[in-house]
Amino acid sequence: MRDTAAGVITGAMAIPLSIGIAIMSDYPIKVGLATVVFACLVGWINSWFKPGNYIGTPGIAAGLAPVLALGVATFGIQNMAFCICLTAIMQAIIWKFNWQRFLLVAVPVYLVEGLLAGIGLKILLKFSEFTYEIPAELVTEGTFWNAARIQMTAISAVGFAAFVFLFSKFKDTQPAIPYFALIIGGVVLAQFVSVPMISVEDVPLELRLPLPTADVTIMMLVYMFFFCAMLAIVDVIEQVMSNAAIEKIDPLKRKTNSNNSLFAIWIANLGSSFFGGMTNLDGLAKSTTNKLAGAMTKFSVLIVGCVVCFFMLNTQFLDYLPKFALAAIMMFTGYKMIAGLVHVTHYGPYALMLALFTGGLVYKVGIFEGMLIAMAVHGIIHFLVYTKHDNMPGKEVVKRYFDNLKRDSSSNLQ
Incomplete structure (x- = not known):
């Protein structure tokens, strides 16, 4: 029962985070949610045979979102399945030879923290645009700061301040509370005030071989190789760093095995490439929420996948999420990545x-x-x-x- 309750809470928290990361990655939201569902299933199955960590929650990583967006802009969304497949193959090689032992030495942690801080700044500025966006019918020609935009900015500022306050108050006990409060408050407010809402395209999820398109040149393939190498390495290093933190918060003080975690990651990445999915890893924010919500085993991850799967299959419910609420969550995520420089x-x-x-x-x-x-x-x-x-x-x-x-x-x- 503890794992079930934790999974429901963490799954509800994972939905706005996954939506924001998918938007930042220039991926369809439904594809991002499908990636989370598949990664959760693989993570739960893997825990029976090769347990890496015991309460880590898989999902699409905020730190890789702008990297994926770069890939989409450079190679086109039609070639990203091949890139994710190539990334998974590289990660499989790293797992096979246990090269994750060397990566944190060859690529220092502080360099990765700098990378994540730069990405965090990109995320913060990207979603700051949502804080003053207004519906098209309220736009006044020739006037940017009209009454509707000023009102929207004030609403966003209050929402962000409330989220930060609640997070500081409950981060060590119930970190999901600020997410629930912001989302529920935003949904209620949207019934009385006209605010921009999230629009989810109901794209079909089709299985197909992750092959490059016919117009890909040799030079583009070379660039893809190095791009995927960077994506694979950053993904692996983030997972190793997350494992170190997850081990510290494990309620039963169980040891993690990062190489076993990589086994789940590359399998999930490889599988997701067949439906055009994204990269994944065990995110620290979701894992912390999972632990504080009472999770003891990876069964909670299966419940997380079920919760996300419900909204993946019923995307019409996501249309009730205001953009300003999502902006507050993602801007705070970007800020936390920048604040990692303190370490x-x-x-x-x-x-x-x-x-x-x-x-x-x-x-x-x-x-x-x-x-x-x-x-x-x-x-x-x-x-x-x-x-x-x-x-x-x-x-x-x-x-x-x-x-x-x-x-x-x-x-x-x-």
Whole structure:
């Protein structure tokens, strides 16, 4: 009963988050919900054979939303199924050889935090547009700040403030309360005030082979390969980091196995590519809610999938969700990703500067290019510091780096 109740609560919370992430990813909302349902089913089945964590809740990740949007803009939505399939294959290779042990050493946590901060800023600014959007019939030609827009902005500000207040009050006991309060309050308000509502396209979910279209060139395939490599690595690192946090909040103090979690992730990603789905991982926000709602096992995840599945099959109910309520939830999500930079301060001034540099690059230059530049700069600095400090030739520096990589991985998260 505890797992069932927790699953219902977490599932209700997962719906607006999944909708917002799908919108940010430029994916159909129904496809995003279907991805969550499938990932929950795979996560529950996997827990019987290869348990990774015990209360983690799968879903589409906010940190990967702008990355997917970049893929949609670059390759077209028709080629994203192939990209997700290729990502899953790369993750399967990482799982097979247990390479997740090396990733947090090769790609520092603080660099990933910088990446997520840049993405968080993109999410915050993207959904801030919803806070002053008004229905088309209330738009006044030649006047931007008319009475309706001022009223909408005031409503959004009050809703966001109420959400933040409730979250600060209940985050350690009942973190789902601010979500329920904002959504229910928004639905009630929408019955008396004309506000923009979420519109869900009822797209068909069809099974098809995840193959690239005929117009894909060799150069585009090469770019796809590197894009998918970045997507796979970030997804894996986020999962490993989430597992570390989920282990700390596990009510029975059970140890997590990150490689087993990756097994569920790549299977879910591979399967979702056959219906045009998105990438997934065990999100920390949903997992925390699941734990505080009383979850003890992965059975709660199956219930989460059932709740989301109901709304996936009955998308007409989602039309009652006001955009300003969704904006408050997603803007807060973006803020939390930016606030993750606070954790970087524990690694020292260099880590903080690199994280800020990475975040700025990701926001200004682009996610893919920004990540590559940041990794190149970090590699060069790492190389020069070792060379200058130890007066060693370059090849010895490289050898020492990989020796350290092997040594550190043995004490890394399993």
